[in-house]
Amino acid sequence: MPKPQSQPVDPRQLASLAQAVIQSDRFPYLATMDGDQPRLRPVSPVKTDGFVVYVANLRNYHKTTEIEANPKVELCYLDDHHDQVRITGVVEIVKDRKVLQEIWDANPLLRQYLGDISNPQLILYRIGPTRVRFMREWALEYINVPLESPEFTGNSADSPTTG
Numbered sequence: 001m002p003k004p005q006s007q008p009v010d011p012r013q014l015a016s017l018a019q020a021v022i023q024s025d026r027f028p029y030l031a032t033m034d035g036d037q038p039r040l041r042p043v044s045p046v047k048t049d050g051f052v053v054y055v056a057n058l059r060n061y062h063k064t065t066e067i068e069a070n071p072k073v074e075l076c077y078l079d080d081h082h083d084q085v086r087i088t089g090v091v092e093i094v095k096d097r098k099v100l101q102e103i104w105d106a107n108p109l110l111r112q113y114l115g116d117i118s119n120p121q122l123i124l125y126r127i128g129p130t131r132v133r134f135m136r137e138w139a140l141e142y143i144n145v146p147l148e149s150p151e152f153t154g155n156s157a158d159s160p161t162t163g
Contacts, residue, residue, distance in 0.1 A: 006139035018134045018145045021085045022048060025077040030055065032066040032073050039066060043075075046103050046110065051087055051129040051147065054094065054103060056110055058121045067091050073127060082137035085145075087129050094124040 009017065022028075027042040041063070047054040053075060057064060067073065071091040078084045094100060103124060104110055104117045114122055133142035 004138040006136045009134070009136060009139075009143060011143075014134060014143060014145050015148070017083070018051075018085045018132060021077050021079045021083050021134070022051075024079040028053075028075045028077040030063070030073060030075055032063055033070045034062070034066050035069075039063070046107050046124070051132050051145070053087065053089075053127045055125045055127065056103070056107070057123045057125055059123055060121065064123060067125065075127065084135050086131075086133045086135075086142065087127065088131040088133075089127040089129045091125045091127055094126050100124055 027044055029040050030043045031038060031040050033039070039062075043055050045053045046056045073089060073091055075087040075089070076084060077087075100117060110122075129147060132145040132147060134145050135142045
């Protein structure tokens with residue numbers, strides 16, 4: 001059986017390829033740390049702006065405690081072609097009423113489930129990327145995606161990495 005071959009990646013298309021994977025995966029996986037034990041679960045982002053991802057949460061969920069103890073997280077997206085994007089980032093709680101209202105108004109499921117934007121169980125997380133990596137199926141190595149906005153920091157080299 002011949003070894004599978006990966007499609008080459010044009011560095012000029014890297015950000016748009018990564019965005020396409022993000023758009024196609026409605027339920028990426030969110031990794032957190034529970035002490036020294038990694039935890040992984042699917043989430044449903046309520047908004048994505050470039051590589052900044054917003055996730056609604058309930059205060060009584062265990063990941064709330066995990067994120068309070070260690071706000072460093074990673075999201076993993078996978079499309080139908082098995083291309084993947086990993087966003088490593090830091091979580092902050094969104095308190096800006098305008099942003100909360102915009103997301104609330106755009107998400108009927110939030111409104112139906114929580115009833116009111118002032119529900120004390122609601123927490124909105126903003127995951128700010130520190131690193132974004134893209135990998136084609138069978139490539140067996142990640143390529144760092146440049147974070148073009150000045151608000152992003154971290155490793156933005158175009159060199160391949162592993163892991």
